[in-house]
Amino acid sequence: MNWFVVARMLGMLGLLVGASMVFSLPWAFPAVGKVETFEHDGFWGLIGAIACSLGLGGGLYLWGRFDKHASILRKEAFATVGLGWILAGVLGALPFLLSGSESAPGVKLTPIDAFFESVSGFTTTGASLLTELEDPDLVPRCVMFWRSFTHWLGGMGIIVLFVAILGQLGAGGKAMLKREVPGPITESVRPRVQESALLMWSIYVALSALETVLLMLAHVPLYDALCHSFGTMATGGFSTHNASAGHYNGGPVEAIILVFMILAGVNFSLYYLVFRHRKAELTWKQRIKFLTRDPEFRAYLALIGVTSLVLTISLMANEIYPDTLTALRHSLFTSVSIMTTTGFGSEDFSNWTEFSKGLIFLLMFVGGCAGSTAGGIKVIRWVLLGKIFFLEIEKAFRPNVVRPVRLGKSVIDDRVRNDVVVYFCMIMVIFLSSWLLLITIEPDDLWAKHDEHTAAEKLIDCATAVASTLNNIGPGLGVIGPADNYSGFSQQGKALLTLLMLLGRLELFAILVLFSPQFWRKQ
Amino acid sequence: MNWFVVARMLGMLGLLVGASMVFSLPWAFPAVGKVETFEHDGFWGLIGAIACSLGLGGGLYLWGRFDKHASILRKEAFATVGLGWILAGVLGALPFLLSGSESAPGVKLTPIDAFFESVSGFTTTGASLLTELEDPDLVPRCVMFWRSFTHWLGGMGIIVLFVAILGQLGAGGKAMLKREVPGPITESVRPRVQESALLMWSIYVALSALETVLLMLAHVPLYDALCHSFGTMATGGFSTHNASAGHYNGGPVEAIILVFMILAGVNFSLYYLVFRHRKAELTWKQRIKFLTRDPEFRAYLALIGVTSLVLTISLMANEIYPDTLTALRHSLFTSVSIMTTTGFGSEDFSNWTEFSKGLIFLLMFVGGCAGSTAGGIKVIRWVLLGKIFFLEIEKAFRPNVVRPVRLGKSVIDDRVRNDVVVYFCMIMVIFLSSWLLLITIEPDDLWAKHDEHTAAEKLIDCATAVASTLNNIGPGLGVIGPADNYSGFSQQGKALLTLLMLLGRLELFAILVLFSPQFWRKQ
Ligand SMILES: [K+]
Ligand SMILES: [K+]
Structure with a gap:
């Protein structure tokens, strides 16, 4: 392990996290339109966090420069990713701590609480300790913005962002990327690492911007539109409302969030395939074929469809909702929210049937597509697991017939299978x-x-x-x-x-x- | 698939099951000492079941003899084992049905109920539908004997018994045996299939006889001693008392059952290794080494020890029992009963801590050793899984270091690993x-x-x-x-x-x- 290299990388990460906190500062000012009085605690808390991050990051970076020429090998790549995410969690916790944020009136967040909330943000988990999201006296609005912004940074991957900005990082760059981009098969769409990292982030930025604009057209203020776009596109799930997406009570906002959750759960390389030949003579029919021919994408949509339908039937059979449309709406939103691992709620499913709870629990392990921002085991792994099971059953009574695992037209090699x-x-x-x-x-x-x-x-x-x-x-x-x-x-x-x-x-x-x-x- | 061969095999199995029912008949008579009046329903129910089994078995056998010369290949072996166990379950259900047994006063067992009870017996699960075990008016004693006897037949395997009695059955004999004897590695101890089948059954019979004698020395009547030996050695768990092993309220009977549960969960080939060189100059120290050197046996004992201890601590910390000895006794009995998949109860653990319930639930998936009569995933699979995990973690950062999975001195090949x-x-x-x-x-x-x-x-x-x-x-x-x-x-x-x-x-x-x-x- 070359510690200088790791320190240099972690230092750059610290600088990046510190710099990204700057975007949360404006929301402390009444002029921006979210708060009525200047958020003193929030602003200075963020400033302190920025100072710590830049100081620590700069220090590590300078120390790491003592050995300029070492390159990142596999071990250094692992250490950078593993320790880097822990460091990001620690630095991301500072705004909560330094602003004196409270999880409930009079209950300050402990260091572990703040670390939990920050890691929950970066990992796009969206599990929260805050009991009251709408009260600026408990958590300043500028810190709440940072909370949602951690989702967005973590969604496409802070290391991917890193590689996109800083370029090729030697042999370890690819290894680092592979650890952060989920899924069993991580062939780059493009040969160069930086190029594909940039591409992923551009698609991600474009979709997030589009969702923000659409939400604003549906009369959501800029602040909330941004926070919910971060929460959706990163499949994070932090909301600025106590009732989560249920705050908007159905209607266009819920529909927009629903559609973008589905989009966020798709492998981002598919978007590249669909849109890449901008000038080539590809009809839309041909472009759409990239989607419809993809086994994972098909399984993903099929699973969403089937689970929503089954949930609707269970809810209607037990008369949880008065009409089928409401049941279908909540079923669809909940299925998508759980399967894409976003975790937004349109409705509290605590009152649903025991069957729905069991189904929701199992759905948690499915997850979205590989190469998306979603968590979970990923649809493709389930597809492959199913195929492996069938082949193993056949192998039991036909031990001499050796069949490879196939996915679409390609053969899955034994390493991936294992x-x-x-x-x-x-x-x-x-x-x-x-x-x-x-x-x-x-x-x-x-x-x-x-x-x-x-x-x-x-x-x-x-x-x-x-x-x-x-x-x-x-x-x-x-x-x-x-x-x-x-x-x-x-x-x-x-x-x-x-x-x-x-x-x-x-x-x-x-x-x-x-x-x-x-x-x-x-x- | 050669149906004649399968029919011939299933026919022989039917004859075997029918013949084994005969041992339950004596208990219907007051002269044997269990009941006070002749059990009319039970006796004639068993006679009817024997007639059906022999009739069906004989018919299948005769039909199967139309093609005398076909031998059992892999598919036929699979069909015989799979269908054979279902057939045994169906035939084993007949005594319950034909004797008009009741699960509760006035509630007759349905065909599905009887099939459940019979399969639960043969598979040594021991899950029961009977609410009142001690009342001969609900279930005749002779049928209760059959219920426990199914455990014993299924414990070491009806197909293994089959092979032991009938000898080598061609290429498929080994394949059949492999399906029934649990565990990932099924090398025969002895080269010939019949020999090892006979050996397994002899050890099984000897241990069962020993337990019966010991139980009788502890003042348990012959009937109950036999039933509890069947339940213990087969790791089945059917009892003749409503309070299961708790009926004996600790003391020597519980201790005997405890020891034999542990013995039943050990790989039976180990017993062979320890006792085989009867005339060779092996000291006892050398013989015991066969046990202590076996990685699975060591892990099995270690797991029993650790879980009993942890359970005791949890029970004492929550003051479930007044003294440590009682807590230890119930912890040990319950750990062994669940891990060996026997399911005898010394105490109702419903009132224990939530932690103990969680631990008991996980323990259900561990199981005993391969080649024993226990169910579950088996200790050896967990040992191998743990080793595979460590190697995979190392492989992640050292992809070029290829290490095989080792167990003791032997290398596990990729097929077993998979x-x-x-x-x-x-x-x-x-x-x-x-x-x-x-x-x-x-x-x-x-x-x-x-x-x-x-x-x-x-x-x-x-x-x-x-x-x-x-x-x-x-x-x-x-x-x-x-x-x-x-x-x-x-x-x-x-x-x-x-x-x-x-x-x-x-x-x-x-x-x-x-x-x-x-x-x-x-x-
Ligand atoms: K989430
Ligand atoms: K059992």
Whole structure:
């Protein structure tokens, strides 16, 4: 491990995070139109956070320059991504801490709370400890903007942004990118790393801008339009309203958010394929074929369709809603919100049937498409897993027939096949063991205190808390339902859940290697 | 598929099952000492079941003899094992049906109920629908004996018994055996199939006989001693008492059952290794080394030790029991009972802490050793999975270092490695999807009717029902706790759980292939 290189990279990351906090400053001023009086605490809190980030980042960078010529190899790439995301979480927590933000009236965020909220932002989980989002006395509006902005920075990946801005970073650049862009197959669309990083970010910026404009056309003020665009396109789910997307009570705003959630869950390279030959003689029919021929995209849409329909039937059969249209609307929004791992709520599903809760829980593990901003296991891994299962069953009674796993027209090589099954096993083992750990370290009080929750529900609620953070979704069931939040968990519980968010966002390995003694050993 | 061969095999199986019912007949007579008056319904029910089994078995056998010379290939082996276990379940249900057995006063067992109870017996699951085990008016004693006897037949495997009695069955004999003896690595201890089948059964018979004698020395009557030996050695868990092993209130009987549960969960080939060189100059120290050097055996004992200890701490910290010894006793018995997938209860763990319930739930997926009579995923698969995880994490940052998976001194080949991860993925996917399906088809009534159970507990209870049947354990949490039973489930729910028992007992593939259209297609 060349520590100078890692320090130089982490230093640049610190500078980048510090610089990006500047965009939150204007909202502290009444002139911009969000607040009525100057937000003193928020402004100076942000200034302090910027100063710390730039100071720390600059220091690390300068120290790292002692060895100018070393290049990033695989280990350095891993350390940069793993430690970089932790550093971003720490720096991102400073605005909450320094502004003295409160999770409830009179309850200041602890350092662990602020780290939880910041990591939840960067990893686009959207799990929150704030009980009151609309009161500037608890959290200044400029800090709330930073909270949503962390989503946007983390959505497409801070390292990807990094590579897009700074260009080729040696052999490790590709390795770093691979750790951050989710999915089992990460062939670049374009041969050069910087080019594809830039491309991903341009599509991301364009879609976010489009959503902001559309939301403003639907009479959402600029501040809220930006925050909700960040939350949607990053599949993050932080809202500025206590009722989340339900604040807009259906109508065009909900429809816009719905459509952009679906768009955010699609592999961004598909957009490139559709729009790339700007001048070539491709008809729209041919362009659309890039989408319709993609096995993952088809499975993604099919899953959204089927689950919405099944949910609607369950809700109607149990007379949860008076008319089918309302049931369909909430079913569709909830399915999309959970499957894309956004976590916006149009409705509190705590009152839905037990079946819907079970379905929502399983949907948490599906996730969006690879190469999107969504979390979860990813649709493509499920598609491959299904194909592998069928081949294994056939292999049992026809051991001599060797068939490769096929996806569309391409053959999946054994390395990818192995990675998919191992990834699934690891997610399940981490899920199960974290669940047991959370039950162990979390006192039963939280459930005993609630009149409407029994002790047995602790098992379910903790399972959804682990699934929700590991898959970067946000809400769960019971005490962490869409209408509730994570503020009831203990400090140790929050620390565990924060670790799970990082594990999920970076698809395990960039964090897991940090726990491996061999990783730190010289060789 | 050569149907004649399959019919011949299934016919022999029918004859075998019919013949084995004869051992239950004596218990209908007062002279044997269990009942006071002749059990008319039970006796004639068994006679009818024997007649049906022999008739059907004989018919199939005679029809199958039209093609005498065909031998069993892989497909025929699969069909024989998969269909054979279903046939055994159907025939084993007849004594319950024909004797008019009742699950509760006035409630006769339906055909699905009887099939559930019979499959639960053969697969050594031990999940029961009977609410009152001690009343001969509901279920005759001779039929209760049959119920426990199905455990014993299924424990070491009816096909293994088959091979032991009938000898080498061609190329398919080994394939059949492989499907029934659990575990990822099934090298025979002895080169010839019949020899190792005979050996397994001899050890099994010897241990069962030893337990029966010991139980009788502890003043348990012959009938109950036999039934509990069947339940223990097969890791089945059917008892003849409503309070299960708790009936004996600690003391020597509980201790004997505890020790034999541990013995039943050990790979039977290890016993062979320890005792084989009867005349060779091996000291006991050398013999014991076969045990202590075995990685699976060590992990098995370590897991039992650690979980008992952790459970004891949790129970003492929450003051569930007045003294440490009682807590330790119940913790040890419960850990062993769940891990060996026996399912005997010394105590109702419904009142334990939420942590203990979570731990018990996870323990359900561990299981005993490969080559034992226990169900579950098996300790060796977990050991290998752990090793694979560590190697994968290392591979992430050292992609060029290729290390094989090692177990003790031997290297695990890629085929076994693949089988282990795929098996784990399949179990998890089947568990999750069956859970959702059970929630769907099971009305919420069962939980709404109970005062002490809330609707949310349906999610937990169904999860444990699925885990418990898929891993062949028996009891679960909530409405199917150790003090309760499966009688509350709907007919469709019971059918699903029955399928899961078969899937778990045969380690998935022998049942899964039956659903594959390619399996039935001519080629
Ligand atoms: K989210
Ligand atoms: K059992």
